[in-house]
Every structure is written in C-alpha cells, then in structure tokens.
Amino acid sequence: MAASRGGFAGKVLRVDLSTGKIGVQDTIERYEAVLGGAGLGYRVLWDEVPAGTGPFDAANKLVFAAGALVGTSVPCNGRTTITTIFPTCWPRPLVGSGHMGGHFAAKLKYAGYDALIVEGKADRPVWLMIRDAKVEIRDAGHLWGSGIRRTTLELSQEMGPDCVVAAIGQAGESQAPMGMVINSVSHSAGGVGGVMGAKNLKAVAVQGSGAVRIAGDKAEWEKLVKFHLSILGANNQHVVPSFPTPQAEYYNPASRWVGQPGRRWGAAKPPVELTGDIHDLSRIVYRTNSAAFFLGEEAWKYTVRGNGCTACPIRCHTMLRVPSVTVKYGIPDMAQNTCIALQFGRMFFKGLMAGKGGEAAIEACMVGMHLADDMGVWSNYGQLQRDLRKLYEGGYLKARLGSKEYASIPWDKYDRNDPAFLLDLVPRIANRQGELGDVLSRGTGAIFDTWSIPESDWADDHSTTYWKMGHPKHHANEDDGQCGVIINTQYNRDAQCHSHTNFVRNGLPLAVQKKLATDIWGSPDALDAPGDYTPANPYKARRAKWSLMRKELHDALGVCNWMGPWVASPRWERGYAGDDSLESKFLSLATGRPMDREELDRAGERIFTLHRALTIRDMGQVDMRAGHDTVPPWVFEDAKGAAPFTKGTIRMDRADIGRAMDFFYEAMGWDTATGAPGKARYAALGLADVGEGLAAAGLVPQDGK
Amino acid sequence: MSAGDAPDLGKAIVEAVREASAEARLVGADEVVERLRARGFGECLDTEPEVDPCRRVEALLSGLPEIASLASLSGRAVYHDPALLSRTYARILDRKGVTALLMAEEIRANSRDYPRPVPVELFEAPPFDLAPEAIEAAFKAMAASEEFRDIAFTTTSQGTVYLFSSLHLERDYATFLAEQDETFSMNP
Known part of the structure; x- marks a missing residue:
C-alpha cells in the first residue's frame, strides 16, 4: 500500500467542480501499473471519459499528474503532464497531453498527491486551493479577466510565497483551444488552458509541507x-x-x-x-x-x-x-x-x-x-x-x-x-x-x-x-530520417518526443554516435548522418520504438524528455556513454521495489499502447495505418529535385517509409496491415480489459493478433 | 638517480606536465626538466652526467600512460595530459602560429569526423582569435597553394560562409549541412 512504497505520494486528489465534491484515491492500488503522469492520465480517460466527449464538455476530465520521481533529488524532475481530450486535434478532438515544467508537480507531491483529477464544471469562476490535506474550491470572480501574472501574484499573496500557482489567462477563459496554463510565471502547457476555462477553473494553487520518501538505500x-x-x-x-x-x-x-x-x-x-x-x-x-x-x-x-x-x-x-x-x-x-x-x-x-x-x-x-x-x-x-x-x-x-x-x-x-x-x-x-x-x-x-x-x-x-491533425512536425525527417518520421506519425498533436533528437544532435562525431548506437540498439545502422539517409531497417525502427517508450516513461515518471534519455554523456573516460538504465535504477531506489530496465520499458510500452487504444476508440476505426499514421506530402519532395537517399536531402521515399512503418509495427507487436495492437498484445502488456473493450467494439485487427 | 628515485621523478614529471596542461600549454621535455629543477629535482636529474636529462625525461614520459605526446609542427615532441588538455585543443595550440594550416586542419577534421562544415566565425572566436583580415589572408594563401586545394566554402541563403574540405564532404552535402546548421535555432 501507499505507506510502504517510496516515490509515490500515495494519493490522487479528485475534485468535481459540478458538485463541489473533493475526494482522494490510493495511487498504488489504482495506478501503479501506469506509473503516473501521462500513464495515469490515459488510464483515467480510458476508464472515465466516454468516446465522443468533447474537450469543453463537463464530462471531459483534466488530469494534472506528477510522477514517482517528481519532488525527489533526481535531476530534471519538474514535469507535470496534463492529459485530457485535446482541443486542437483536428478534425476531431482526441487524447493528448500538455506538459509543463516549473515547480507545480513537486508542490503537488509535497502536498500529498500524485495527481489532481478535475471533473465537471463550476457554475461560476473558481480557483482551487490545495494546502496539504486542506482543499477548497474558492471564488475566482475577482480574478476572472486577469492575466496570469496578476493571478499568480494575488494567489501567492493570499496563500503565501511558498505556493505554486498554475493559472490560465484570457485565452483559457475564452475557451480558446490555443489557450495554455502556466505555472511559476513561465512554464506552460499548451492546448489545455481552454479546457480549464470551460470548467470555470481560473487557477490551481498548491502549497505542500511534506516530502517524497526514498525507500531504498540513501547512500x-x-x-x-x-x-x-x-x-x-x-x-x-x-x-x-x-x-x-x-x-x-x-x-x-x-x-x-x-x-x-x-x-x-x-x-x-x-x-x-x-x-x-x-x-x-x-x-x-x-x-x-x-x-x-x-x-x-x-x-x-x-x-x-x-x-x-x-x-x-x-x-x-x-x-x-x-x-x-x-x-x-x-x-x-x-x-x-x-x-x-x-x-x-x-x-x-x-x-x-x-x-x-x-x-x-x-x-x-x-x-x-x-x-x-x-x-x-x-x-x-x-x-x-x-x-x-x-x-x-x-x-x-x-x-x-x-x-x-x-x-x-x-x-x-x-x-x-x-x-x-x-x-x-x-x-x-x-x-x-x-x-x-x-x-x-x-x-x-x-x-x-x-x-x-x-x-x-x-x-x-x-x-x-x-504534419497532420492540425499540428506541425516535431523533430522529424529533417533531424532523423525514418526514425523521425515514425515518431511523428504516432501522436494526435505534435510529437514532443526528444529521445531521438537529443541523441542525433548531441554533438559527438558520427563514429562515436554509431558506437553508442551499436551498444544500445544493436547496430551502427540504427543511425545515419543527418541528410545522408540510408533505407529503412529494423534497427532504426527499434530506436524509434525506444525513443517513444522513453518519452512516455519520462512523461509518466515526471522527468524531462527535453533533457533525457541520458544515453550519451560528456565523459571521455566512459567513451561518451551515459546510462540506458538510469530511469529504472532511480525508480527502484525511490519505490523500494526493484525494477530492471526491461520491466520499466514494458511499462512505457503499456502506457504508449494505452494512448494508442484511446486513439483507436475515439476515432472509431482500427486502421491506424491509413487513417492516423500519415505523413505529409512535403516529406516526399525536395525543392531541388534530389532523389531520396542522396546526400544532402531530407526527402523520404514513400515505399521505404512503408517498410519503416512495417518494421515499427513489428517491433511493437502490432498488426502491420492496420498498425493496431491485437487482443493478445494488449493482454501481454497487462491491458487485457482494454483489448476486450476494443474487441467488443470491433476495434482490434480481424485476425486477432 | 637511483632506481628508487624513479617513481618520485615519474610522479613529478606527471605533475609538471599537468601543471602546464592546466594552463592550456604544451610542454617539451626541456621545459619539463626546467620545471623539475624548480621543484628540487636537479640533483636527481644530474646523478648520471653522461645522460642528457632531457633524454631521460623523454624516456620516462614515454612510459607514463596518463601523459600523451604530440609531434609538434616544430618537429619536436610536446606533451600534455589529455584529461586537462584535450588532443583537439593541443593540436590547435600547436598550429596557432601557422594560420592557414590551423584553419585547414580544423576544417578537415570537422568535415571528416562529424561530418559538418564550420561557420567562418568559428575562427574569430577563442581559442583561434583570428582577425577577419588574418582569416582573409589565410584564404588567399590557401587558394594559391596546392596543399590546401580541398578547402572550399559555401554560402547559405542567409549569407553565412561555411568552410569544408572536399576530401570529406561533397559540395551539395556541405551546403545542405550549412543550411541545416544555420536554421537550428528555428527548429528547437
């Protein structure tokens, strides 16, 4: 139970703005398998937000979630993931997360909560006051219409200087899909401000006097x-x-x-x-x-x-x-x-x-x-x-x-x-x-x-x-050839994945990068020099999968995917190697429950697959390959007419990208025809209930893989 | 010097080289000897008058795994501790008096190893600290010399000059990499 596990605060706070009901749940009991952060958010949406719910409907939920490493002394642990039905996803809203750094996540943990789930809609502007166990929905009439800075200042004056305020501005109030929430003055999460505004929630201010317990050996x-x-x-x-x-x-x-x-x-x-x-x-x-x-x-x-x-x-x-x-x-x-x-x-x-x-x-x-x-x-x-x-x-x-x-x-x-x-x-x-x-x-x-x-x-x-669905590319073929393309096909907003680009742009000579790539992904061919791309191969797909799993893990643990993973380092004496098992070592020590890299990567895959399941459910179609994992035409063009695989172009080849997607779906254990997981794959990842739910709706591949 | 003195002398040699490396300086054996004398190792160095102290120090340096030697442009061996003064930086220091060679070798290494062209501004900043006039003069010298015929430049759409070696980068590829490098700030 929560008391015996380190890392986690142990409780999830639920606030229903429609009824004013405030309650808590046990984190470990309900959400340990998805760790926290984005994983927890996806699980809440799967369990509680029906397909077809609009982003600004009262039935949509807004999940502010930290992770098990947030609030510890792990470097770069300040991430909050805010998961919801994402309003800028086009032509239909689908699951998505906004991510913010700053100090909100740590304060939430110090107050005793791994996550805050906001439900319903207040009948007037309100703000949420969280001071450890004391949680109140307070009137925000005097703040409505104010900018984020004034809101932050006023709530800080009311609560004390050690609080952290996450607030929306006029864009969020007007339910603009392009609204964002900001904490600690400059740390923003895009796309979710309007969802707060639709709930009449101007701000969340948190004060926490607790700490995060490290269960393992302190030394x-x-x-x-x-x-x-x-x-x-x-x-x-x-x-x-x-x-x-x-x-x-x-x-x-x-x-x-x-x-x-x-x-x-x-x-x-x-x-x-x-x-x-x-x-x-x-x-x-x-x-x-x-x-x-x-x-x-x-x-x-x-x-x-x-x-x-x-x-x-x-x-x-x-x-x-x-x-x-x-x-x-x-x-x-x-x-x-x-x-x-x-x-x-x-x-x-x-x-x-x-x-x-x-x-x-x-x-x-x-x-x-x-x-x-x-x-x-x-x-x-x-x-x-x-x-x-x-x-x-x-x-x-x-x-x-x-x-x-x-x-x-x-x-x-x-x-x-x-x-x-x-x-x-x-x-x-x-x-x-x-x-x-x-x-x-x-x-x-x-x-x-x-x-x-x-x-x-x-x-x-x-x-x-x-790129697609109302959003741009985010480190795609210009940075990382087929690996970047695969990653950019997978999300319902811009990919926001940095696992791959942080590696290819790390500044080391190509030979050193290839040596590290061999150690991590099994072949120097997992990586090309920029703009000198070679045809797709399984090692690139393996690296794309690794990049996505690590992004999801970071978003679930609360560490920064703008900095991690840390598989390269400045250290000459280590051959510039970092450590691919850093996340699992930290989580094991934090929780006191040993978990190796492979087990934690499976958790990342579980979380990512849950995102896939939500996308399939809410799109109401199983053929993700044709209907979702699309690539814009400009990727297959070159302004000077250079052919794919010639030096100095980022132009990709359609047939080759098709093969790259095949390799990726195979690496994921998904059906290559549709790019969808089968019931067995869901079950193998501990998501049997999800697989059964989708099967009942006819949303798993027909051969049942 | 007795056999028993060798470890102390070896340690002192390492310290002398490290001291110089920490100051971002390469040292030859003669300077190491000077530094040793200043540390009170003169008697130790002179115990065998028939052996040149420099030769003795060179022999000891060759057996010190933590110290690296570099064949200097001057023809003599110079030494550094790579943990304090990297090989790349050591080469830059060694070539600092020969601008064309300094630039060419740096351009070649970047084109070969990363691979990438480098912006010309690189050479105006530390540790190169070359004045624009010196860079221009070096270009002219390179253009007139067969030795540097591989050194080429490409100008980006924003007007920045990047340098590359045609031994290691094709022109079109160098141009692509230069454009990409310049637009990184718009691709965060």
Whole structure:
C-alpha cells in the first residue's frame, strides 16, 4: 500500500467542480501499473471519459499528474503532464497531453498527491486551493479577466510565497483551444488552458509541507544522483560544448552548451562572469543560455541568469532584462523562457527569422513573452506563427477577411517587423476578437474549416512544417530520417518526443554516435548522418520504438524528455556513454521495489499502447495505418529535385517509409496491415480489459493478433 | 638517480606536465626538466652526467600512460595530459602560429569526423582569435597553394560562409549541412 512504497505520494486528489465534491484515491492500488503522469492520465480517460466527449464538455476530465520521481533529488524532475481530450486535434478532438515544467508537480507531491483529477464544471469562476490535506474550491470572480501574472501574484499573496500557482489567462477563459496554463510565471502547457476555462477553473494553487520518501538505500541514492549529474550535458543533452576548450575532445558550433568561460550574465547585478572548469558539477548552470543560443551574442548582455524547474541544474529558462522594451512598448523589461516560447514574438515576422536575429529579434521576443505568458496563448510549436505568415503572405486573409476587419489590423507594423504589431494581434487571439482572432485561437484545423482552405495547401508546403491533425512536425525527417518520421506519425498533436533528437544532435562525431548506437540498439545502422539517409531497417525502427517508450516513461515518471534519455554523456573516460538504465535504477531506489530496465520499458510500452487504444476508440476505426499514421506530402519532395537517399536531402521515399512503418509495427507487436495492437498484445502488456473493450467494439485487427 | 628515485621523478614529471596542461600549454621535455629543477629535482636529474636529462625525461614520459605526446609542427615532441588538455585543443595550440594550416586542419577534421562544415566565425572566436583580415589572408594563401586545394566554402541563403574540405564532404552535402546548421535555432 501507499505507506510502504517510496516515490509515490500515495494519493490522487479528485475534485468535481459540478458538485463541489473533493475526494482522494490510493495511487498504488489504482495506478501503479501506469506509473503516473501521462500513464495515469490515459488510464483515467480510458476508464472515465466516454468516446465522443468533447474537450469543453463537463464530462471531459483534466488530469494534472506528477510522477514517482517528481519532488525527489533526481535531476530534471519538474514535469507535470496534463492529459485530457485535446482541443486542437483536428478534425476531431482526441487524447493528448500538455506538459509543463516549473515547480507545480513537486508542490503537488509535497502536498500529498500524485495527481489532481478535475471533473465537471463550476457554475461560476473558481480557483482551487490545495494546502496539504486542506482543499477548497474558492471564488475566482475577482480574478476572472486577469492575466496570469496578476493571478499568480494575488494567489501567492493570499496563500503565501511558498505556493505554486498554475493559472490560465484570457485565452483559457475564452475557451480558446490555443489557450495554455502556466505555472511559476513561465512554464506552460499548451492546448489545455481552454479546457480549464470551460470548467470555470481560473487557477490551481498548491502549497505542500511534506516530502517524497526514498525507500531504498540513501547512500546509493545520493551516489546515483551524483552520477546522473556527471553525465548531464547542456540543454537537450548536448554533451559537447559549442567552443573548443582544453577540457573537451570534441566541440560543435551548433551545441546548446554555449557557456564558455569568460562569458558574462551582463544584466545581473553585479554581472556574473562564467568561470572555472566546464565539467564542474556546481557550474552546470553556466552551460546553457537559451537566449544566446537562439538569439545570438547580443543576448549575453541582457542575461540576468538561468531559471528552471525543480532539481534541474540546466536552467533553460533564460531570464532577460531589456530596458528598451519598457520605453518602446510599455511592457516590463524582464522576461524568461526557452525554445519556441522564448521566440514566440520573433517567429511571427519573416524579416526577423534570418540567423540569430540580433537586437530587433530580442525585442520581438520580449514583447511576445510578455503577451503570450500573461494572456496564456500557445504557439502550437510555432504553427500559430507559421499559419499567420502563410495566411498573410499567401493572400488568404485579404481574400477571406472582411475588408473592415482586414483594414483594422496594423499590417504596416507587420511589414516593418515592428513588435508593436503583437500588441494588437495577441489580444485578438486571446480574446477571440473578430474573425482572425477567433480562427487563430482555435488552431490550424479551424483555418481549414472556417475558410474552406484544403489541408493540402499546408501539408504540401514544407515551409509550414505542417504534419497532420492540425499540428506541425516535431523533430522529424529533417533531424532523423525514418526514425523521425515514425515518431511523428504516432501522436494526435505534435510529437514532443526528444529521445531521438537529443541523441542525433548531441554533438559527438558520427563514429562515436554509431558506437553508442551499436551498444544500445544493436547496430551502427540504427543511425545515419543527418541528410545522408540510408533505407529503412529494423534497427532504426527499434530506436524509434525506444525513443517513444522513453518519452512516455519520462512523461509518466515526471522527468524531462527535453533533457533525457541520458544515453550519451560528456565523459571521455566512459567513451561518451551515459546510462540506458538510469530511469529504472532511480525508480527502484525511490519505490523500494526493484525494477530492471526491461520491466520499466514494458511499462512505457503499456502506457504508449494505452494512448494508442484511446486513439483507436475515439476515432472509431482500427486502421491506424491509413487513417492516423500519415505523413505529409512535403516529406516526399525536395525543392531541388534530389532523389531520396542522396546526400544532402531530407526527402523520404514513400515505399521505404512503408517498410519503416512495417518494421515499427513489428517491433511493437502490432498488426502491420492496420498498425493496431491485437487482443493478445494488449493482454501481454497487462491491458487485457482494454483489448476486450476494443474487441467488443470491433476495434482490434480481424485476425486477432 | 637511483632506481628508487624513479617513481618520485615519474610522479613529478606527471605533475609538471599537468601543471602546464592546466594552463592550456604544451610542454617539451626541456621545459619539463626546467620545471623539475624548480621543484628540487636537479640533483636527481644530474646523478648520471653522461645522460642528457632531457633524454631521460623523454624516456620516462614515454612510459607514463596518463601523459600523451604530440609531434609538434616544430618537429619536436610536446606533451600534455589529455584529461586537462584535450588532443583537439593541443593540436590547435600547436598550429596557432601557422594560420592557414590551423584553419585547414580544423576544417578537415570537422568535415571528416562529424561530418559538418564550420561557420567562418568559428575562427574569430577563442581559442583561434583570428582577425577577419588574418582569416582573409589565410584564404588567399590557401587558394594559391596546392596543399590546401580541398578547402572550399559555401554560402547559405542567409549569407553565412561555411568552410569544408572536399576530401570529406561533397559540395551539395556541405551546403545542405550549412543550411541545416544555420536554421537550428528555428527548429528547437
């Protein structure tokens, strides 16, 4: 039972906003087989949310789930997975998860809960107060209409500075599918803000005074944590620095390990100079500066420090102070974020896309972060920005928007790459104001539906990077050939899988990568050099499967798949090997129940298969191969007409991708004709009830494999 | 020097090389001898006057697995501890006075091993620290020399110059990799 198991908090909190009922369940008894996080979310949706439920229906549930490693001292453990019927999935909503870092997950565990399941719909705006065992639904009338920052501030003042607030902004309140929830000021989960808004739930604020118990040997635990720190690289587990240094055999100018000794956090008071041994475990924080990586050298002088998630030394949310934006745009001079969210503002402007962008791009990023992270508008991995560019530059808007609305939009500012354009555009989206604001607030699928634009206009155009179902590619063939393609076919939103790309972009020479690939996946042919792709083979499919299972495991354990898995390392003396069994070692020590790598990987496969089952159930069709696992036409084209498998193209071959999918389905034990698991496969993974349910609905392959 | 002194001397040699490696410097045997004398090993080194101390130190260095030697451009052997001063960095240090060779060998290694072209800006930053004028002069020298005929460049659509070796990368592939490298920031 819960009391005898470490790692888990032991309880799941359920809050029914319709009835006001608040209760708890035992985590281990009900959800141990799916670990937590996304696994727990999928299980709740399978058991409790019927097929056909809409994202904004009261019957939809919103599962905020941490994992067994959250709140411990495992590096990079700050992830919350929020699983629900995902509103931007097109043409029909299906299961999906938003993921956020920050400190919400750890606080939830410290309060005594592995997950929070939100049910029903409040009859008025409310917020949820969680202070250990004390849980209350409180009135949020005074907060409704506020941005995320004010909401966070007010609730923090009410509860105390040690609480963590996850809140929605105006986008979530207006039930925008593109709404997001944000905790700890900058840590966002896309697509789920509108679901909160539909439940009239403005925020969840958590305070926890407990701790997470480690059941295993404490000395072993500490040793493993130190080992893990020793094999960390920089952001995205880039294991070599971007600069030649006496302390590294290899370097890679494209590495996110940009913190070269001598650099300065120029906006810190006083400025901080990066010094010392780059491998020093107390200086890991110096390695990553997302702003400098994405925006160039100028960003160093605006850098205050790195911020980040629970127990994570990477600090990928770079905090910037840019005084000029206060004068020019009337916004605060401080902002912080990483990756796409850092570049939210810049990416709208074609003229700011070239290279690192410099000062103009930095200002656009500051304006974008100010608006998006306060109003809670999601970028859909940059698809929002690419959509606007294509709509405007392709003449779609001029042809379809009413002339009055079109004229009301300050296109002159857009054309001048003036970030002030965002001060007009983003509130339109958050408030669903006008036709443009409303359509963009509903995601890419709404563009096709509302304006009768064929999906093929996007799917044929590589510049959109559109993949399918209303979402873009996320590290696909451009990074990793067939492996990337397979991964991008599997989800109902953008794949958000980094297991594969973190390996291929780790910065090590190809021969070293191939040596590691041989050790892990059985053959050097599991990996190609970028843009020098060879035909599909079973080893690539094995790596694709491994990548997906590890992503699901990370989302279930609460560790960061933007950093893991840690199978490569900066350590010369280890031949640059990391440790493929790190997750199982940590979980075994945390829970006190030994679990080897193979057993934990089976748990990952169980979780992923449950996601598959939910997709099959809610699509009402078994043929996933034809109906779901699709690849956009641009993947099979090359702008210069280069043939597949020639050096210097990411063009894939249709027949070869067909073989790649065969290899993958075989690796998964799924029916190759339909890409669906059979009853036996469900049963073998401990999901017999799921298999039987689908069989009863005629949703397993006919041969019963 | 008695046989009993060898372990201490060996240890001192390792320390002398490590000291230099920690300062990002390569050392020859003569400098190691100087450092040993400064540490009080002079008497030990001079116990056999017929043996040149440098030769003796070289012989001892060849038996120290933790110390690596490098055939310097000057023709002599230089030493470093790879744990403190990597082979890659050691080669850069050794070639620093010969700009064209320094650039060419770095370009070749990147093209061969990773494989990738490198942005020209790489050579303006530490540890190369080359002025644009010096880089341009090196290019001219390379263009005029048969020795460097494999060194080529490609310019991306955004105007950045990337360098590669045609011994290891075809032009079209180098161009693809350069474009990809430059757009990583738009593919996070």
